[in-house]
Amino acid sequence: MNYCSQCGQPVTLKIPVDDNRERFVCDHCGYVHYQNPNNVCGALLTLGDRILLCKRAIEPRYGLWTLPAGFMENNETVAEAAAREAMEEANAQAGPLSLFGIFSMPYISQVYLMFHGKLASEKVWAGPESLDVGMFTREQIPWDELAFPVVTHSLELFYEHGTDRVHHAWFSRGPDRSVKLHSID
Ligand SMILES: [Zn+2]
Known part of the structure; x- marks a missing residue:
């Protein structure tokens, strides 16, 4: 994943606050893109x-x-x-x-x-x-x-x-x- 589906800005792979594994997080709007089976x-x-x-x-x-x-x-x-x-x-x-x-x-x-x-x-x-x-x-x-x-x-x-x-x-x-x-x- 490269871009946020919410706002179109780039995302970064990082561990969100209060989480324990890496997610794609939007650099602009902060949306966390959870991916599940x-x-x-x-x-x-x-x-x-x-x-x-x-x-x-x-x-x-x-x-x-x-x-x-x-x-x-x-x-x-x-x-x-x-x-x-x-x-x-x-x-x-x-x-x-x-x-x-x-x-x-x-x-x-x-x-x-x-x-x-x-x-x-x-x-x-x-x-x-x-x-x-x-x-x-x-x-x-x-x-x-x-x-x-x-x-x-x-x-x-x-x-x-x-x-x-x-x-x-x-x-x-x-x-x-x-x-x-x-x-x-
Ligand atoms: Zn966004």
Whole structure:
């Protein structure tokens, strides 16, 4: 951040009075620009033994497969966000959604809230952010062409541990950029 969104003047990274970490503070009006993690909401949607995946038409990870997921918008619930992403990316009508997992990614300051549920209709087709969408059995999933570690880990948890309890984990990223899952409970 270089300029204040309140008054347009330059900002400086410094620790505000009565705070304990650096923030962007406006040199002119004093406004403190707090930056906090973003919520990403996504869904594992199934129909029988098949699960919905979307082939990304946007960067990052163009052309790779993902679970429908995206940044939460203002004025919506987490489940609404997950259902909206499924609709936007795959024109997929989600049935009732249950919480599947909460995954913290401190290295990118994101929190993923993944849901699971059934597709209300078999009819799915690519939205503007997808090149293609498809329903995959576990064996058909393109495991080597998944877009993000959180997608791979979510699918592994889904198939290996099911949906009886909410998965709680955090991810670390090593110097070689490999991402590791740490289950919390
Ligand atoms: Zn300002």
